[in-house]
Amino acid sequence: MHNEILFIAVSVLAAFIHGAFGFGFPMLATPLLALGFELQTAILLTLVPTVSINLVSILAERNWRAALREYWPIPAFTIVGSFTGTQVLLNVDPAPFRFLLAAVLIAYLVSDHLHRPERVVAVPKWGMAAFGFLLGLLAGVVNIFAPLVVAYALYTQMPTALMVATFNLSFITSKTGQIIGFVSRDAFDVDVVGLAVVALPLILAALWFGIRIRKRVDMETYRGMLRGGLWVISVAILIDALRRLL
Numbered sequence: 001m002h003n004e005i006l007f008i009a010v011s012v013l014a015a016f017i018h019g020a021f022g023f024g025f026p027m028l029a030t031p032l033l034a035l036g037f038e039l040q041t042a043i044l045l046t047l048v049p050t051v052s053i054n055l056v057s058i059l060a061e062r063n064w065r066a067a068l069r070e071y072w073p074i075p076a077f078t079i080v081g082s083f084t085g086t087q088v089l090l091n092v093d094p095a096p097f098r099f100l101l102a103a104v105l106i107a108y109l110v111s112d113h114l115h116r117p118e119r120v121v122a123v124p125k126w127g128m129a130a131f132g133f134l135l136g137l138l139a140g141v142v143n144i145f146a147p148l149v150v151a152y153a154l155y156t157q158m159p160t161a162l163m164v165a166t167f168n169l170s171f172i173t174s175k176t177g178q179i180i181g182f183v184s185r186d187a188f189d190v191d192v193v194g195l196a197v198v199a200l201p202l203i204l205a206a207l208w209f210g211i212r213i214r215k216r217v218d219m220e221t222y223r224g225m226l227r228g229g230l231w232v233i234s235v236a237i238l239i240d241a242l243r244r245l246l
Helices: 002-021 025-034 039-060 064-071 073-091 095-111 125-142 146-156 160-184 190-212 219-245
Strands: none
Touching (some): 002 025, 002 190, 025 219, 039 073, 039 095, 064 160
């Protein structure tokens, strides 16, 4: 019962923040759930909510067709990378991945201070494919790839509208690759996923509420609070990972 309450509380909070900012559900939910669940279980719990939230985001976007035409290799190869990353997660000791999860969070917090370069980096289609695979690989192993997204958008000066649409599509394909990966290894726990399905209406309600208040809140103050919370979570995961190794 305690674990169910933890999952619902974390998911509702992460969905609300995703609605308020337009991103962030797996980035916040995964590390918090990893404090109470095995990393594999935490990722399974986020699959259905993440797919649902990003489907809502895609349906609300007008630019997803243009993004798909221009940047299709990224979501296309993200599914391959996430399938591969899921195989890695299921085949090796997951304990070290807690350190990687904390490192990815810290990298995201640091990447927020990167400055847009004066020279635009042109990425060919094969480079987009390689980038998409790397996104998927990171998603499969730790369920987060935000730092790479921030860096790519900065250095290619990707239009914001197309960036949001492209990476919403990539989230969907990464989850698809994860699901295929779990099913192929008979590791798709129906009871765990069922808990997420039951809680989905509450999660989507929190998302809607976050979207509604997006324009009513001082975003700089809110963003500072979120960053502070992510630093605390990163340190907590590092401590938890060390404790598990000792």
